[in-house]
Amino acid sequence: MIGAAVVEALESFVPRENILLQERMAGHTTFRIGGCADCFVQLENETQLKGIQRYLGLAEIPYFVLGNGSNLLVSDDGFRGVVLQIGRRMSGISVEGRRIIAKAGATMAQAAHAAWENGLTGLEFAAGIPGTVGGGVIMNAGAYGGEMAQVVTRVSVVNGQGEVMELDNETMEFGYRTSSIKNKRFAVTEVVFSLERGDKEAIGARMEELGARRREKQPLEYPSAGSTFKRPEGHFAGKLIMEAGLGGFQIGGARVSKKHCGFVVNMGDATAEDVRKVISEVQRQVKEMFHVDLEPEVIFLG
Ligand SMILES: Cc1cc2nc3c(=O)[nH]c(=O)nc-3n(C[C@H](O)[C@H](O)[C@H](O)COP(=O)(O)OP(=O)(O)OC[C@H]3O[C@@H](n4cnc5c(N)ncnc54)[C@H](O)[C@@H]3O)c2cc1C
DSSP, X not given: OOOHHHHHHHHTTSOGGGEEEEEEGGGGSTTOOOOEXXXXXXXXXXXXXXXXXXXXXXXXXXXXXXXXXXXXXXXXXXEEEEEEEOSGGGOOEEEXXXXXXXXXXXXXXXXXXXXXHTTEEXXXXXXXXXXXXXXXXXXXXXXXXXXXXGTEEEEEEEOTTSOEEEEEHHHHTOBTTBOTTTTSSOEEEEEEEEOEEOOHHHHXXXXXXXXXXXXXXXXXXXOEEEESBOOOTTSOHHHHHHHTTOTTOEETTEEEOSSOTTEEEEXXXXXXXXXXXXXXXXHHHHHHHHXXXXXXOSXXXX
């Protein structure tokens, strides 16, 4: 439970108006689902983050680092602890030669746009991924043959003791939708992308093309967290789910999209419990029919 003493301590690091109590997480996730976080702090810079992480670590208060909430299912009961949001307020981007230097709260679309503007190629794949650069690095986000691992050369983080660390591509140990700092008490503050010079028109055309493919294939008209499941080796999750006859399968307000069976979507009033039940039932039926384990890509909080 977050009491007045904790809020007072947080106030010594960030302005009071950046500290929100009992904040509904549904407003901070693309699924539009989630109960209240005890405390929600909007970060503006690395200095604030260092102080807060050191304090929360020493006080043993649970915390969660949030980007754009686009890969997240937050429980209906919310989160007992502090959510540290690294978003819009920490989102500057600069370009130095072939390098894009992005604060972690910048969106991947903004980073891809900056690359296009400067005639740099390598980030086209990221233009349609609706997360922040920080979340993208943690998840090694990828699409259409590209992934963060191919273009990230330096990641600045604040660790659980409030210390700044610089990690290179190798130390990040990028894997399929994972990295060495996923599920650790690390907060990404800045990412450097090293890109190649390219033809601005061709870069723009590729971004357009990939955007059109997304709009055609994905149920972007409903709230979701993107692909619900990781791609099982040798298969496609969406194809297996479709072949199991689960397209349109619905519990409460959560439905397996018919347009793309790999997505569970919120039809308007879905609870986290509804989504969890749909996920379990899909896993059960796919396992029974095809002997394949579907592992969620979506991260559960609370
Ligand atoms: C319509 C739709 C399409 C999508 N398409 C794709 C796709 O093509 N490819 C793909 O890979 N993903 C896709 N996703 C999923 C999602 O956008 C990515 O996983 C994205 O990288 C998550 O970024 P985020 O900022 O929203 O992170 P969040 O959802 O906020 O958090 C995800 C994880 O990252 C951590 N995190 C976030 N920011 C930081 C930070 N600054 N420091 C430390 N940890 C942090 C969180 O603690 C959590 O563990 C899609 C989602 C949607 C809704």
